[in-house]
Amino acid sequence: MNILHIFTNPYLWASTIAMAVPLAFPAIGGTFSERAGVVNISMEGIMLISAFVSVAFSAYFHNAWLGLLAGVISGILVAYVFAWAAAKMYANQIVLGMAFNIFASGITAYLFNAIYGPEGTPFDTPKLPDVRIPIIDEVPVIGQILSGQNVMVYIMFVLIILSQWFLFKTTIGLRLRAVGENPEAAETAGIDVVKMKYLGVILGGAFSALGGAYLSIGVLNSFSPEMSSGRGYIALAAMIFGKWTPVGSFLASLLFGFATALSYTLQESSISKNIIMMLPYVVTILALIGIGGKSVAPAADGIPYRPKK
Amino acid sequence: MVKKVLQSILMPLIAIFISMIVGGIVILITAKQNPIYAYLALFSGAYGNLMNFATTLTNAIPLIITGLGVAIAFSSGLFNIGAEGQFWIGAIVATYLGYQVKGLPWFLHIPLIIICAMIAGALWGGVVPGLAKVYTGAHEVITTMMMSYIAIYFSHYLLEGGPMMDKGTIPQSPVIQNSAKLSTLVPNTQLSSGLFIAILAVVIVYILMYKTTLGYELRAVGFNVKAAKYAGINVAQKLVLAMGLSGAFAGLAGAVQIMGVQYRLYDSFTSGYGYTAIVVALLANNNPIGVVIAALFLAGLSTGAQEMQMQTNISGQLADVVVGLIIFFIAIEELYRIVIEKIKNRKTKLQPVGGQK
Numbered sequence: 173m174n175i176l177h178i179f180t181n182p183y184l185w186a187s188t189i190a191m192a193v194p195l196a197f198p199a200i201g202g203t204f205s206e207r208a209g210v211v212n213i214s215m216e217g218i219m220l221i222s223a224f225v226s227v228a229f230s231a232y233f234h235n236a237w238l239g240l241l242a243g244v245i246s247g248i249l250v251a252y253v254f255a256w257a258a259a260k261m262y263a264n265q266i267v268l269g270m271a272f273n274i275f276a277s278g279i280t281a282y283l284f285n286a287i288y289g290p291e292g293t294p295f296d297t298p299k300l301p302d303v304r305i306p307i308i309d310e311v312p313v314i315g316q317i318l319s320g321q322n323v324m325v326y327i328m329f330v331l332i333i334l335s336q337w338f339l340f341k342t343t344i345g346l347r348l349r350a351v352g353e354n355p356e357a358a359e360t361a362g363i364d365v366v367k368m369k370y371l372g373v374i375l376g377g378a379f380s381a382l383g384g385a386y387l388s389i390g391v392l393n394s395f396s397p398e399m400s401s402g403r404g405y406i407a408l409a410a411m412i413f414g415k416w417t418p419v420g421s422f423l424a425s426l427l428f429g430f431a432t433a434l435s436y437t438l439q440e441s442s443i444s445k446n447i448i449m450m451l452p453y454v455v456t457i458l459a460l461i462g463i464g465g466k467s468v469a470p471a472a473d474g475i476p477y478r479p480k481k
Numbered sequence: 482m483v484k485k486v487l488q489s490i491l492m493p494l495i496a497i498f499i500s501m502i503v504g505g506i507v508i509l510i511t512a513k514q515n516p517i518y519a520y521l522a523l524f525s526g527a528y529g530n531l532m533n534f535a536t537t538l539t540n541a542i543p544l545i546i547t548g549l550g551v552a553i554a555f556s557s558g559l560f561n562i563g564a565e566g567q568f569w570i571g572a573i574v575a576t577y578l579g580y581q582v583k584g585l586p587w588f589l590h591i592p593l594i595i596i597c598a599m600i601a602g603a604l605w606g607g608v609v610p611g612l613a614k615v616y617t618g619a620h621e622v623i624t625t626m627m628m629s630y631i632a633i634y635f636s637h638y639l640l641e642g643g644p645m646m647d648k649g650t651i652p653q654s655p656v657i658q659n660s661a662k663l664s665t666l667v668p669n670t671q672l673s674s675g676l677f678i679a680i681l682a683v684v685i686v687y688i689l690m691y692k693t694t695l696g697y698e699l700r701a702v703g704f705n706v707k708a709a710k711y712a713g714i715n716v717a718q719k720l721v722l723a724m725g726l727s728g729a730f731a732g733l734a735g736a737v738q739i740m741g742v743q744y745r746l747y748d749s750f751t752s753g754y755g756y757t758a759i760v761v762a763l764l765a766n767n768n769p770i771g772v773v774i775a776a777l778f779l780a781g782l783s784t785g786a787q788e789m790q791m792q793t794n795i796s797g798q799l800a801d802v803v804v805g806l807i808i809f810f811i812a813i814e815e816l817y818r819i820v821i822e823k824i825k826n827r828k829t830k831l832q833p834v835g836g837q838k
Contacts, residue, residue, distance in 0.1 A: 281796070408623060
């Protein structure tokens with residue numbers, strides 16, 4: 173296959189965006205959480221739970237939007253428990269994240285088997301619609317790339333801008349960041365540190381849940397155990413690569429999405445898809461060790477904070 | 482001292498107890514079966530007879546060895562959550578040397594494999610994440626996780642039409658030479674003399690961590706980096722070393738799994754031993770003896786879960802649910818402190834008014 177032909181194919185770029193979605197949502201979610209000083213590696217598990225809940229509700233009520241809503245609520249509930257354990261019980265956040273991920277992988281697989289059995293989710297489960305954008309749709313190439321994507325793609329674009337604005341232009345955003353940088357100072361300034369941590373983690377859960385729902389009722393209309401397949405962890409890497417900002421996280425997710433899309437496109441070529449699939453992980457490590465600009469985490473990231481009062 | 486021991490034994494026990502109850506409730510609601518019957522099936526499936534116990538021991542071997550590695554990293558304050566990848570790398574090296582090197586007697590072939598697999602695991606788990614941490618501050622949680630995925634895709638590359646694929650269409654490697662196979666201990670089971678390697682590893686890690694200066698220094702770094710630096714310990718070097726040792730044991734576990742159980746590499750040859758090993762180290766509070774107990778428990782849980790699935794139709798994934806809950810209830814240790822304090826306060830309130838000084 174001609175290499176140039178691969179890169180001029182709009183399908184590659186369209187699928188790059190599609191592949192970036194389930195990374196960008198949890199990456200932005202992780203940004204909120206870590207800006208508030210809580211490292212949440214359970215985004216993987218939250219995605220899985222939301223993916224399952226979304227499908228289950230979508231199938232039961234025969235309404236994908238209700239599925240999405242239920243998925244996001246499930247993400248918020250799980251994140252609430254995480255926030256409680258991290259902010260009120262001062263639990264080790266990495267250990268906590270491990271616990272949530274193992275639990276999520278077990279409970280979703282268990283319930284999937286218990287409810288649907290070997291046949292899996294019903295074939296007529298509705299999925300979220302794909303959307304054609306009126307004018308852009310007519311433009312050659314650009315239309316093929318930007319139009320006709322799943323509705324979650326466009327929701328993502330809106331939320332990226334809102335998130336960036338919220339985090340850097342609003343008072344609550346400023347407070348959230350202050351808690352992640354210096355909780356003592358923030359507390360002295362009258363900010364409720366615990367409340368801000370809850371906010372960060374819960375926003376993180378909601379965003380991760382959007383990513384999970386996209387996997388099960390956005391791209392597909394079914395669930396399979398372990399379908400998040402490590403995206404929560406890659407999202408973590410994208411967040412770091414994106415220097416803990418929503419826009420940066422999205423751009424990094426695009427890079428990872430590109431590698432995944434490329435690995436699928438190159439499947440028939442002589443290069444093994446497994447080698448291409450390694451690339452995003454290699455890129456992450458390179459990014460982490462400072463090639464392509466150093467990333468500096470919020471100063472109090474991951475450290476449990478005990479309020480003075 | 483007594484209090485500390487009680488705490489490190491009691492805490493996991495309470496966590497296990499609560500988790501079993503929650504798991505039981507899940508069974509009751511979703512499967513409408515008697516949870517006690519299900520747990521009995523699980524228990525007998527894990528430890529009930531020699532065959533089952535041998536299977537549990539077989540599953541415990543990789544967990545013990547990898548768990549030791551993770552525990553070394555934990556004791557030094559490092560989170561090696563990429564043990565799964567290091568396990569794969571050890572297995573890849575063991576398989577390659579196992580079928581490629583011919584004509585060696587077993588007493589040379591097996592040690593050769595062990596040494597090479599350990600070095601490979603150490604490089605994979607230690608040098609890259611360790612150096613990255615020391616020189617650039619890259620957090621080992623992410624780097625080890627990324628290295629893990631790279632290792633897994635690398636193995637798939639090797640097997641799916643790659644250089645290690647056996648003749649035919651199935652993505653699997655050739656079988657290793659007989660001289661690379663560990664002997665079987667219990668006939669008709671997969672329990673191999675890898676068990677002795679695991680026991681030896683426990684003894685070595687115990688001595689290393691508690692009886693040598695190096696072990697003391699590693700633990701000192703884990704306890705308080707600043708104090709360790711002040712005491713003149715080369716922290717950077719110790720961190721790399723701890724990650725290296727951690728990876729070496731995970732690599733060893735992968736090799737033992739190949740030499741003792743699987744004899745060849747294929748796509749799904751590990752059932753997440755590297756991840757479960759993290760739980761083992763957590764439950765064991767990084768104590769080598771605790772690692773053995775925790776590994777036997779978790780291996781029993783997964784072996785028994787399969788038996789439970791056959792007898793009661795309750796899906797074996799319930800074991801993961803219970804494991805996740807156990808870690809959660811260990812992580813929120815603060816809750817126990819609060820509860821104990823509340824109980825104490827109530828007692829003091831009940832004292833007669835005249836008792837005040």
